[in-house]
Amino acid sequence: MNEEFLHFIWRYKLFNLPLSDKETRLEVEVLSTGIPNPDAGPDFTDVRIRTANTIWAGNAEIHRRASDWNRHGHQTDPHYNNVILHLVEIKDTEVKNSLGQEVPTMELTWNKELTNRYLALLNNHDKIGCRDFLNAVDPIVFTHWMNRMIVERLEQRTEAVFHLLNETAGDWQEVYYRRLLMSLGMNINAQPFEMLSRSLPYSVLRKHTGNLLQTEALLLGQAGFLEERLFPEEYFLTLRNEYAFLKAKYSLKPVDRSLWKFMRMRPGSFPTLRLAQFAKLMQNRMTEFDVLRQAVCPDDFVSWFHTTASEFWDTHYHFDRLSEPFTKSLGKTAATLLVINAVVPVLFAWGKRNGNQDLMQKAISFLEAMPPEENQITRAWEKAGITVSNAADAQSLIQLYRQYCEKKFCLRCAIGNKLMMQSVIC
Structure with a gap:
């Protein structure tokens, strides 16, 4: 499986217990799987584990194969010296950090039903991979994720506005003018x-x-x-x-x-x-x-x-x-x-730059007060049974499709996460 799937298995503690090394017979109790790290460095920070009577705190790194550690150059990178646990699907070698210390490497195993569910989402050729299972998602989960999507979309557009602002030496009028003209061209x-x-x-x-x-x-x-x-x-x-x-x-x-x-x-x-x-x-x-x-x-x-x-x-x-x-x-x-x-993007960016909530x-x-735009994406969601009531709904669903569905980032999506936890897929 890919590393994204392994991250999901680790983050939500879906791996089989006990977590142990067959060769060294070292057994690990996971107290906290830590915090996903989106930046350079180990995959998870603030990980806490117990081995025997000792509690360890540090980072965790995840690979499909243990040998990927060396292939990625971690054995010479001091940023990985605080890794206390190396998690892999296949342990094909032992690994060391740049100090020459051996890093505990353990294989993750899991219920293969999870693999089947993930592949069902990944290999679905519909625009919306989970379309046939959406009715199994709690409406509260869906609503919460839509609220997250509209903010995420506006934040993304705000970055584009700030980029223009830097280009124009802080000239909001010039930025607004450029956004208007660009929008006039549609796609x-x-x-x-x-x-x-x-x-x-x-x-x-x-x-x-x-x-x-x-x-x-x-x-x-x-x-x-x-x-x-x-x-x-x-x-x-x-x-x-x-x-x-x-x-x-x-x-x-x-x-x-x-x-x-x-x-x-x-x-x-x-x-x-x-x-x-x-x-x-x-x-x-x-x-x-x-x-x-x-x-x-x-x-x-x-x-x-x-x-x-x-x-x-x-x-x-x-x-x-x-x-x-x-x-x-x-x-x-x-x-x-x-x-x-x-x-809307310029107004939101203006508010953010000036700390005006x-x-x-x-x-x-x-x-929320405007009618939704109609395009291929919104029509696909409506076909899947999702009501698109206003422009906020449409923008949320466009963001969800562009940044998650289209990229097959099902495991980064709250809806995909919930479906993976349920037995409705397969």
Whole structure:
């Protein structure tokens, strides 16, 4: 079995007793399996065991084979000198630490039913490996884990926000602007939208928010949509001329036009139209960080983001893609996703950076008040019988799938742990 499974067996004391060395006849009483160590060094710290009449405290290291100790170089690493117990599935050698002292090595054995349960989860090809067993999980366990998942997801996104904050010398406005643009690209165009935000600082764009045409020229020009081809429309030619002047003025370098994806996209989601809508958001000052801090509820943002583009886009999706005349606004679904993917992470990160628990809770309450997004992951959970009531549920389940189900980290999941302890699998 893999080391992750052996960690699970040790951590939850699922190994057979007595724990002993057949060769030396040394028998160990485990007082505490210790604390899992996610960092470099021994796998478990603060382990306590009793041998004969002596209590030992230190660390434990786990390998599939005892010889892995030497293969990993622990015999020369002083960080492993405090290991009091080396636990393995197969003891194929004795091992020593860097002081030349022999480290007690013992084989772990367990009920093979646990192996069968684990393999049943691991080898299940469904998106959600435990789908057929979820009804056996205590709802309290599931709810508790979902609460953990939403915080974990926001913490993960907070790290991304803090990374941007370091890049921008602590400029929260620039960070918020970048998150908004990246989120506007959804999954398919997130990268070029992010690259666009880096190539066109908010400080430059804001100088021209009083002139919608110039704002559009900067956004569409920096995206590369005004350079490679010529279109006869007066609107396009005016944008092109405006951009040529502004590009030279600010020494701008546009994003590679080939990065943008249009294939298999609904025309209403074309990046050209999205950028025209974002220009209107800029003009209406709905992208300002102060607005984010002062908002009371997510509906405010959804209403603000539900914006239209300029008149040209009433009859176009692209410069060469005509449409029936109608006002093209950023849809409610897209506006909601902007709140989920930009507003909430930045608000949560702002609260965390300033030690404001109320703001962090406010960010979570925004998610709880919004409808859930619909995608392949949420549909898979619904198919498995899980109700997705709001955006917080959806984000929790996306986190669970991406970080646990997809990676087959069943043993790191509270749900997988509970199922392993029960006889419902196999």
